[in-house]
Amino acid sequence: MDDHSPPPSEPTAASRDYESRLALVREIRRLVRDVALALVVCSLAIVFLFQPFKVEGTSMQPRLGEHERILVNKLIYHLRPVSRGEVVVFWFPGDAERSFIKRVIGVPGDRVEIRAGQVYVNREPLAEPYLSEPFREVEDFGPQVVPPDAYFVLGDHRNVSNDSRSWGPVPRSLIYGKAFVRYWPLTRAGWIE
Numbered sequence: 001m002d003d004h005s006p007p008p009s010e011p012t013a014a015s016r017d018y019e020s021r022l023a024l025v026r027e028i029r030r031l032v033r034d035v036a037l038a039l040v041v042c043s044l045a046i047v048f049l050f051q052p053f054k055v056e057g058t059s060m061q062p063r064l065g066e067h068e069r070i071l072v073n074k075l076i077y078h079l080r081p082v083s084r085g086e087v088v089v090f091w092f093p094g095d096a097e098r099s100f101i102k103r104v105i106g107v108p109g110d111r112v113e114i115r116a117g118q119v120y121v122n123r124e125p126l127a128e129p130y131l132s133e134p135f136r137e138v139e140d141f142g143p144q145v146v147p148p149d150a151y152f153v154l155g156d157h158r159n160v161s162n163d164s165r166s167w168g169p170v171p172r173s174l175i176y177g178k179a180f181v182r183y184w185p186l187t188r189a190g191w192i193e
Contacts, residue, residue: 049075051177053089053099059155059162060087060101062132063192069184070101070192072177082107082151082172084121085130087179087192090153090170101179102163102170103130106144106152113142114165119154130193131156141165151175 051072055064064070064087072089082088084104092098106112110121117136119126120143137158146152150169155161164170179192 049073051089053101053179055101058160059157060103061135061157063087063130063156064101064179064182065188068182068188070179071181071183073180074177076178076180077175082175082178084110088151088153088170088175089177089179090175093167093170093174096174099176100153100162102153102155102161104151105154105164106146106169108146108148108150110146110152111143112146112152112164113140113144115140117158131158135159137161144169149173 051074053070053072055066055068055070058066082104084107086104087101088104089099089101092100105119105126106121111123113120113123114137117138119128135157144152146169149172151172152164152169154163154165181189181191183189
């Protein structure tokens with residue numbers, strides 16, 4: 001056997017340039033695919049798990065101010081029941097095209113009463129660390145027993161809130177999520193309690 005075969009040829013500048021462009025095109029395709037997949041996943045998360053919501057009115061002050069933007073967790077109440085103290089977003093019982101945001105005070109079976117600004121649930125005073133003194137309502141209400149599959153809700157700014165004192169408990173079927181994070185304005189961004 002003769003060992004006089006020609007050595008392998010070095011790639012030309014044109015073939016190296018072609019290979020570089022081919023690698024760049026592959027990388028761009030991967031990037032476009034990954035971005036498209038991320039957008040689909042984010043869209044599905046927003047549609048099925050989270051919903052942006054704009055606070056209208058002052059009934060949840062001082063915790064939530066007018067025109068603040070929050071995210072609503074739409075999945076949570078499919079996994080567990082609504083709990084007292086949570087801030088919920090629901091379709092207004094009198095007009096299913098309007099959404100309201102309030103705090104759950106009474107759950108099914110609870111006896112709710114307000115005397116001299118103090119809320120009583122099942123004859124026990126309710127601790128409300130989220131409530132500021134200037135926002136307390138001094139008028140009496142109740143007692144009222146919360147019916148099955150409904151929730152008694154109040155705004156944190158009791159003096160101006162249109163809530164269960166006016167139109168009764170909210171049926172569970174109208175509650176579509178829990179307010180869980182404020183994202184606008186950025187200076188007040190954080191978890192909602």
